[in-house]
Amino acid sequence: MxxxxxxxxxxxxxxxxxxxxxxxxxxxxxxRILNLSFGEFFVGGAFVAFFTIxxxxxxxxxxxxVSIPIAFALSWLIYQFMMIPLIxxxxxQDALDADAVLVTFGLFFVFQGLALVYWxxxxxxxxxxSVPVHIFGATIALNRxxxxxxxxxxxxxxxxxxxxxxxxxxxxxxxxxxVAAGLVGIDVKKHSALVFAAGGALxxxxxxxxxxxxxxxATSGVxxxxxxxxxxxxxxxxxxxxxxxxGILLGVVEALGxxxxxxxxxxxxxxxxxxxxxxxxxxxxxxxx
Amino acid sequence: MPDIxxxxxxxxxxxxxxxxxxxxxxxITSGYLISFLLLMFANVALATAWSFFSGATRYISxxxxxxxxxxxxxxxxxxxxxxxxxxxxxxxxxxxLVAVIVGLSTLRLRGVxxxxxxxxxxxxxxxxxxxxxxxxxxxxxxxxxxxxxxxxIYYVLLAVALITVVGSWYVSQSRLGYALRAIxxxxxxxxxxxxxxxxVKVLCFAxxxxxxxxxxxxxxxxxxxxxxxxxxxxxxxxxxxIAALLGGVSRYWGPMIGAIPLVLLSEFLAGxxxxxxxxxxGLCFIVIVYFIxxxxxxxxxxxxxxxxxxxxxxxxVAA
Numbered sequence: 001m002x003x004x005x006x007x008x009x010x011x012x013x014x015x016x017x018x019x020x021x022x023x024x025x026x027x028x029x030x031x032r033i034l035n036l037s038f039g040e041f042f043v044g045g046a047f048v049a050f051f052t053i054x055x056x057x058x059x060x061x062x063x064x065x066v067s068i069p070i071a072f073a074l075s076w077l078i079y080q081f082m083m084i085p086l087i088x089x090x091x092x093q094d095a096l097d098a099d100a101v102l103v104t105f106g107l108f109f110v111f112q113g114l115a116l117v118y119w120x121x122x123x124x125x126x127x128x129x130s131v132p133v134h135i136f137g138a139t140i141a142l143n144r145x146x147x148x149x150x151x152x153x154x155x156x157x158x159x160x161x162x163x164x165x166x167x168x169x170x171x172x173x174x175x176x177x178x179v180a181a182g183l184v185g186i187d188v189k190k191h192s193a194l195v196f197a198a199g200g201a202l203x204x205x206x207x208x209x210x211x212x213x214x215x216x217x218a219t220s221g222v223x224x225x226x227x228x229x230x231x232x233x234x235x236x237x238x239x240x241x242x243x244x245x246x247g248i249l250l251g252v253v254e255a256l257g258x259x260x261x262x263x264x265x266x267x268x269x270x271x272x273x274x275x276x277x278x279x280x281x282x283x284x285x286x287x288x289x
Numbered sequence: 290m291p292d293i294x295x296x297x298x299x300x301x302x303x304x305x306x307x308x309x310x311x312x313x314x315x316x317i318t319s320g321y322l323i324s325f326l327l328l329m330f331a332n333v334a335l336a337t338a339w340s341f342f343s344g345a346t347r348y349i350s351x352x353x354x355x356x357x358x359x360x361x362x363x364x365x366x367x368x369x370x371x372x373x374x375x376x377x378x379x380x381x382x383x384x385x386l387v388a389v390i391v392g393l394s395t396l397r398l399r400g401v402x403x404x405x406x407x408x409x410x411x412x413x414x415x416x417x418x419x420x421x422x423x424x425x426x427x428x429x430x431x432x433x434x435x436x437x438x439x440x441x442i443y444y445v446l447l448a449v450a451l452i453t454v455v456g457s458w459y460v461s462q463s464r465l466g467y468a469l470r471a472i473x474x475x476x477x478x479x480x481x482x483x484x485x486x487x488x489v490k491v492l493c494f495a496x497x498x499x500x501x502x503x504x505x506x507x508x509x510x511x512x513x514x515x516x517x518x519x520x521x522x523x524x525x526x527x528x529x530x531i532a533a534l535l536g537g538v539s540r541y542w543g544p545m546i547g548a549i550p551l552v553l554l555s556e557f558l559a560g561x562x563x564x565x566x567x568x569x570x571g572l573c574f575i576v577i578v579y580f581i582x583x584x585x586x587x588x589x590x591x592x593x594x595x596x597x598x599x600x601x602x603x604x605x606v607a608a
Contacts, residue, residue: 034401082575085579086578094399094400097400098347099578101349101401102574102577102578103574103578103579105527105571105574106570106571106572106573106574106575106578108571109568109570109571109574110568110571110572111571112567113564113565113566113567113568114568116564116567117564117565117568226408226409229405233405262420262424264423265417265420267412267416268413268416268417268420271409271410271413272413274409275394275395275409278398278402279394282398282402
């Protein structure tokens with residue numbers, strides 16, 4: 001029974017990983033920019049939610065009305081003014097990756113430094129919807145369940161947009177071949193900028209959802225960037241549909257591994273899984289060989 | 290080609306003069322300058338070792354802290370059983386061995402995958418050692434009982450820095466160096482021209498890692514105690530990476546030049562304003578990519594050449 005509860009908690013946490021990774025996969029898979037400052041947007045969303053409930057005494061879910069526009073606009077500006085010059089001068093994707101990694105690492109340091117200066121490095125957390133819920137005899141916290149449902153709803157909405165709308169079709173075309181997409185009249189830069197911005201907004205939303213049940217600090221960002229990256233590589237770069245499933249898989253493996261082996265080794269277990277996938281199936285689990 | 294000999298002679302003279310001055314320094318100066326300079330040598334050695342592999346092959350490694358930390362731990366564990374000199378050699382050897390194992394399994398990853406993998410490697414080793422220490426040894430810290438003076442450490446690190454810079458120059462002129470650069474240009478082409486790319490990559494990765502482990506082991510002699518978060522501090526990886534890129538990885542002396550401003554910055558900012566140091570580090574990354582993508586070394590070389598031409602022209606006019 002305890003094992004089932006551990007599994008369930010892993011599943012719920014994995015949904016969060018899936019949602020975070022979804023944002024990163026939009027940025028890396030479609031806009032072709034590996035953004036290593038991604039986790040800072042997540043932390044930003046978490047902090048805004050924290051201030052919303054602690055300072056302004058409001059429902060933390062309302063914080064998205066502040067954090068989503070900011071994250072969206074900031075990501076859009078980063079893409080428009082910092083990434084497009086890099087894309088212009090890069091001869092190939094490898095060179096672009098190297099430049100983007102360095103610049104976004106720089107942004108990561110700047111954002112994290114600013115967060116540390118203004119918000120300090122203290123661990124933050126608050127209680128919200130911390131009520132036990134019973135499912136099939138197992139007990140879980142309501143906030144985890146709500147966050148998970150939110151993640152699934154967002155993932156489905158995103159999938160719907162990509163699958164059934166005109167913009168979605170354009171984005172899928174860009175994922176497959178940006179040059180050819182440009183040739184058939186799709187404005188690749190505009191769409192990429194929008195999708196990059198949407199990825200940042202998704203990170204902030206995930207930060208808000210996760211902050212309802214996990215404590216965080218100004219330095220938490222990098223951990224989520226890494227986990228998101230692991231999930232993206234597990235799912236396959238640009239494979240938006242598999243991302244949520246890969247996130248859930250990571251969450252379950254992490255929870256079960258932490259319970260059965262040692263809770264302090266969760267990161268090691270994550271990377272064990274990551275390395276295994278890199279070595280065995282470097283193109284991702286959900287890609288056709 | 291007298292010009293090349295002439296150029297090398299100047300470089301050699303500068304190197305020899307600098308080495309002699311630095312070697313005589315402990316006799317005449319204060320303790321603070323010594324401990325500042327030895328940190329400088331450590332960073333020069335690390336940045337040069339990093340650039341030796343990652344600069345030439347363009348495999349951007351963030352595993353510097355992992356090998357550095359392995360060196361620290363090797364020294365901390367072995368120095369109570371064997372003489373310090375042997376402990377240092379053991380650190381270099383273990384760094385080499387670990388890098389061979391890691392290299393064989395992962396150097397087929399390219400680009401972003403390799404960056405993320407090496408970053409994760411540091412975290413992985415950090416967590417595993419931390420858990421091991423707490424579970425098996427029942428304590429997170431290890432004490433270091435060393436009576437090695439700062440001046441001795443200064444000389445050892447000066448020697449290590451010199452060996453890495455000269456070694457890096459020597460290899461860059463050799464067949465191995467050409468093979469490394471060929472891999473950096475185009476790995477598939479390199480393989481087709483008959484270069485055993487796996488062997489070259491693993492050997493150079495391991496050489497670079499053993500230098501990092503050695504520097505870690507020497508610096509560990511200055512710590513009263515260590516734990517996993519001191520040994521595997523990621524900021525070493527970033528600082529070394531920026532130093533190398535700032536100086537420029539296309540010249541063997543580039544990383545050395547880049548390490549100087551970075552150590553100054555960290556010395557005056559990191560202690561009192563650690564968060565501002567992180568911001569400054571981030572801005573460095575961005576400035577390098579947008580404004581000096583080749584690093585400072587090619588710029589310095591160009592100015593030096595222009596200066597020399599001007600002086601020669603003057604002399605010619607005077608004659």
